[in-house]
Amino acid sequence: MIKTSESSAIVELCQAPVALIGAGNLAWSLVSGLLAAETIDPTLLRITNQSSDVRLDRFAGLGLFARRDLDAVLAGVRTVLLLVKPVDAAKALADAAPYLVPGSLLISAVAGLPLDYLSEVVPPGVHIVRAMPNTASAMRLATTAIAAGPATPQVFVDWATTLFAAVGSVHDVPEWCLDAVTAVSGSGPAYVYYFAEMLINAGAAAGLDRSLARVLALETLAGAVAMLGRPGADPVALRTAVSSPRGTTEAAIAVLQDRQISDAVLAAVQSAAQRSREISSVFLSHRPSRSVEVDAVDLDNDQSA
Ligand SMILES: NC(=O)c1ccc[n+]([C@@H]2O[C@H](COP(=O)([O-])OP(=O)(O)OC[C@H]3O[C@@H](n4cnc5c(N)ncnc54)[C@H](OP(=O)(O)O)[C@@H]3O)[C@@H](O)[C@H]2O)c1
Numbered sequence: 001m002i003k004t005s006e007s008s009a010i011v012e013l014c015q016a017p018v019a020l021i022g023a024g025n026l027a028w029s030l031v032s033g034l035l036a037a038e039t040i041d042p043t044l045l046r047i048t049n050q051s052s053d054v055r056l057d058r059f060a061g062l063g064l065f066a067r068r069d070l071d072a073v074l075a076g077v078r079t080v081l082l083l084v085k086p087v088d089a090a091k092a093l094a095d096a097a098p099y100l101v102p103g104s105l106l107i108s109a110v111a112g113l114p115l116d117y118l119s120e121v122v123p124p125g126v127h128i129v130r131a132m133p134n135t136a137s138a139m140r141l142a143t144t145a146i147a148a149g150p151a152t153p154q155v156f157v158d159w160a161t162t163l164f165a166a167v168g169s170v171h172d173v174p175e176w177c178l179d180a181v182t183a184v185s186g187s188g189p190a191y192v193y194y195f196a197e198m199l200i201n202a203g204a205a206a207g208l209d210r211s212l213a214r215v216l217a218l219e220t221l222a223g224a225v226a227m228l229g230r231p232g233a234d235p236v237a238l239r240t241a242v243s244s245p246r247g248t249t250e251a252a253i254a255v256l257q258d259r260q261i262s263d264a265v266l267a268a269v270q271s272a273a274q275r276s277r278e279i280s281s282v283f284l285s286h287r288p289s290r291s292v293e294v295d296a297v298d299l300d301n302d303q304s305a
Contacts, residue, residue, distance in 0.1 A: 112279025142168030
């Protein structure tokens with residue numbers, strides 16, 4: 001909740017130009033959400049990317065100032081969003097840093113890019129926030145966790161929250177949580193897609209027409225998620241309620257438990273969190289004071305969260 005005393009500072013921030021570095025999937029989701037929610041006027045949004053004219057033109061079509069000239073994009077901005085892949089982050093940051101002025105805010109959505117690294121790259125007085133949204137930002141149903149640098153004033157955290165609230169819910173967490181957040185909600189949509197894929201395949205294997213299996217599986221997932229979203233809903237209670245003794249659901253759940261699916265999910269989340277920590281370690285071992293360029297080989301398997 002934004003306090004009244006801070007609201008005028010937020011108004012000031014949202015009336016100043018905001019620059020996005022990176023014009024990919026996340027940038028598109030975020031801009032679409034910000035414009036739909038009327039959080040910011042499109043004429044205040046500026047965007048740049050590496051090389052794709054097609055991607056930049058798409059944003060220009062929404063009324064954004066879309067250029068590859070950093071002088072033009074970053075001059076006078078109060079908020080910069082870093083929306084590039086981990087492998088591209090060091091160069092994008094090094095290019096942008098000279099334009100960042102004290103009192104401005106840098107928000108990084110780059111998976112695994114630590115606040116310690118960011119604080120060494122940006123000039124003194126630039127505030128920093130990390131954000132970890134997920135791909136549901138495209139539907140404005142993202143879950144985003146944000147973690148601010150220790151010296152970042154609350155009003156900048158509130159402003160970052162306002163920006164990501166345009167594409168879903170936002171949770172303020174300490175930075176150490178972000179590896180687990182990445183593993184649960186950053187990578188989480190892919191686990192659900194994988195389960196959907198398996199349920200469709202199993203339905204087809206059980207004799208259903210594949211298109212019918214797909215409709216049944218996806219409608220079932222959507223219905224179950226809606227049930228889970230009701231106030232007070234509890235996954236264990238909901239599962240138990242539909243598992244009659246010696247019934248069909250109980251038979252299925254017994255197989256899942258016997259195959260230790262719970263252990264597999266636990267190990268999957270631990271593995272994703274470990275990979276996030278490894279990416280952070282790569283960044284920290286390539287701090288700009290030692291080398292501006294992060295080795296692409298170390299990070300090129302981490303094209304997203
Ligand atoms: N997509 C999501 O929902 C999501 C969720 C959680 C976290 N993230 C994080 O958000 C970041 C972006 O993800 P994405 O899915 O949007 O990636 P993406 O679609 O591949 O877009 C990356 C963008 O970065 C641009 N870029 C690369 N190097 C640059 C540089 N030096 N200067 C300026 N722009 C540069 C690319 O330019 P071109 O257009 O020329 O290729 C492209 O527009 C990643 O770090 C990812 O981990 C994304």
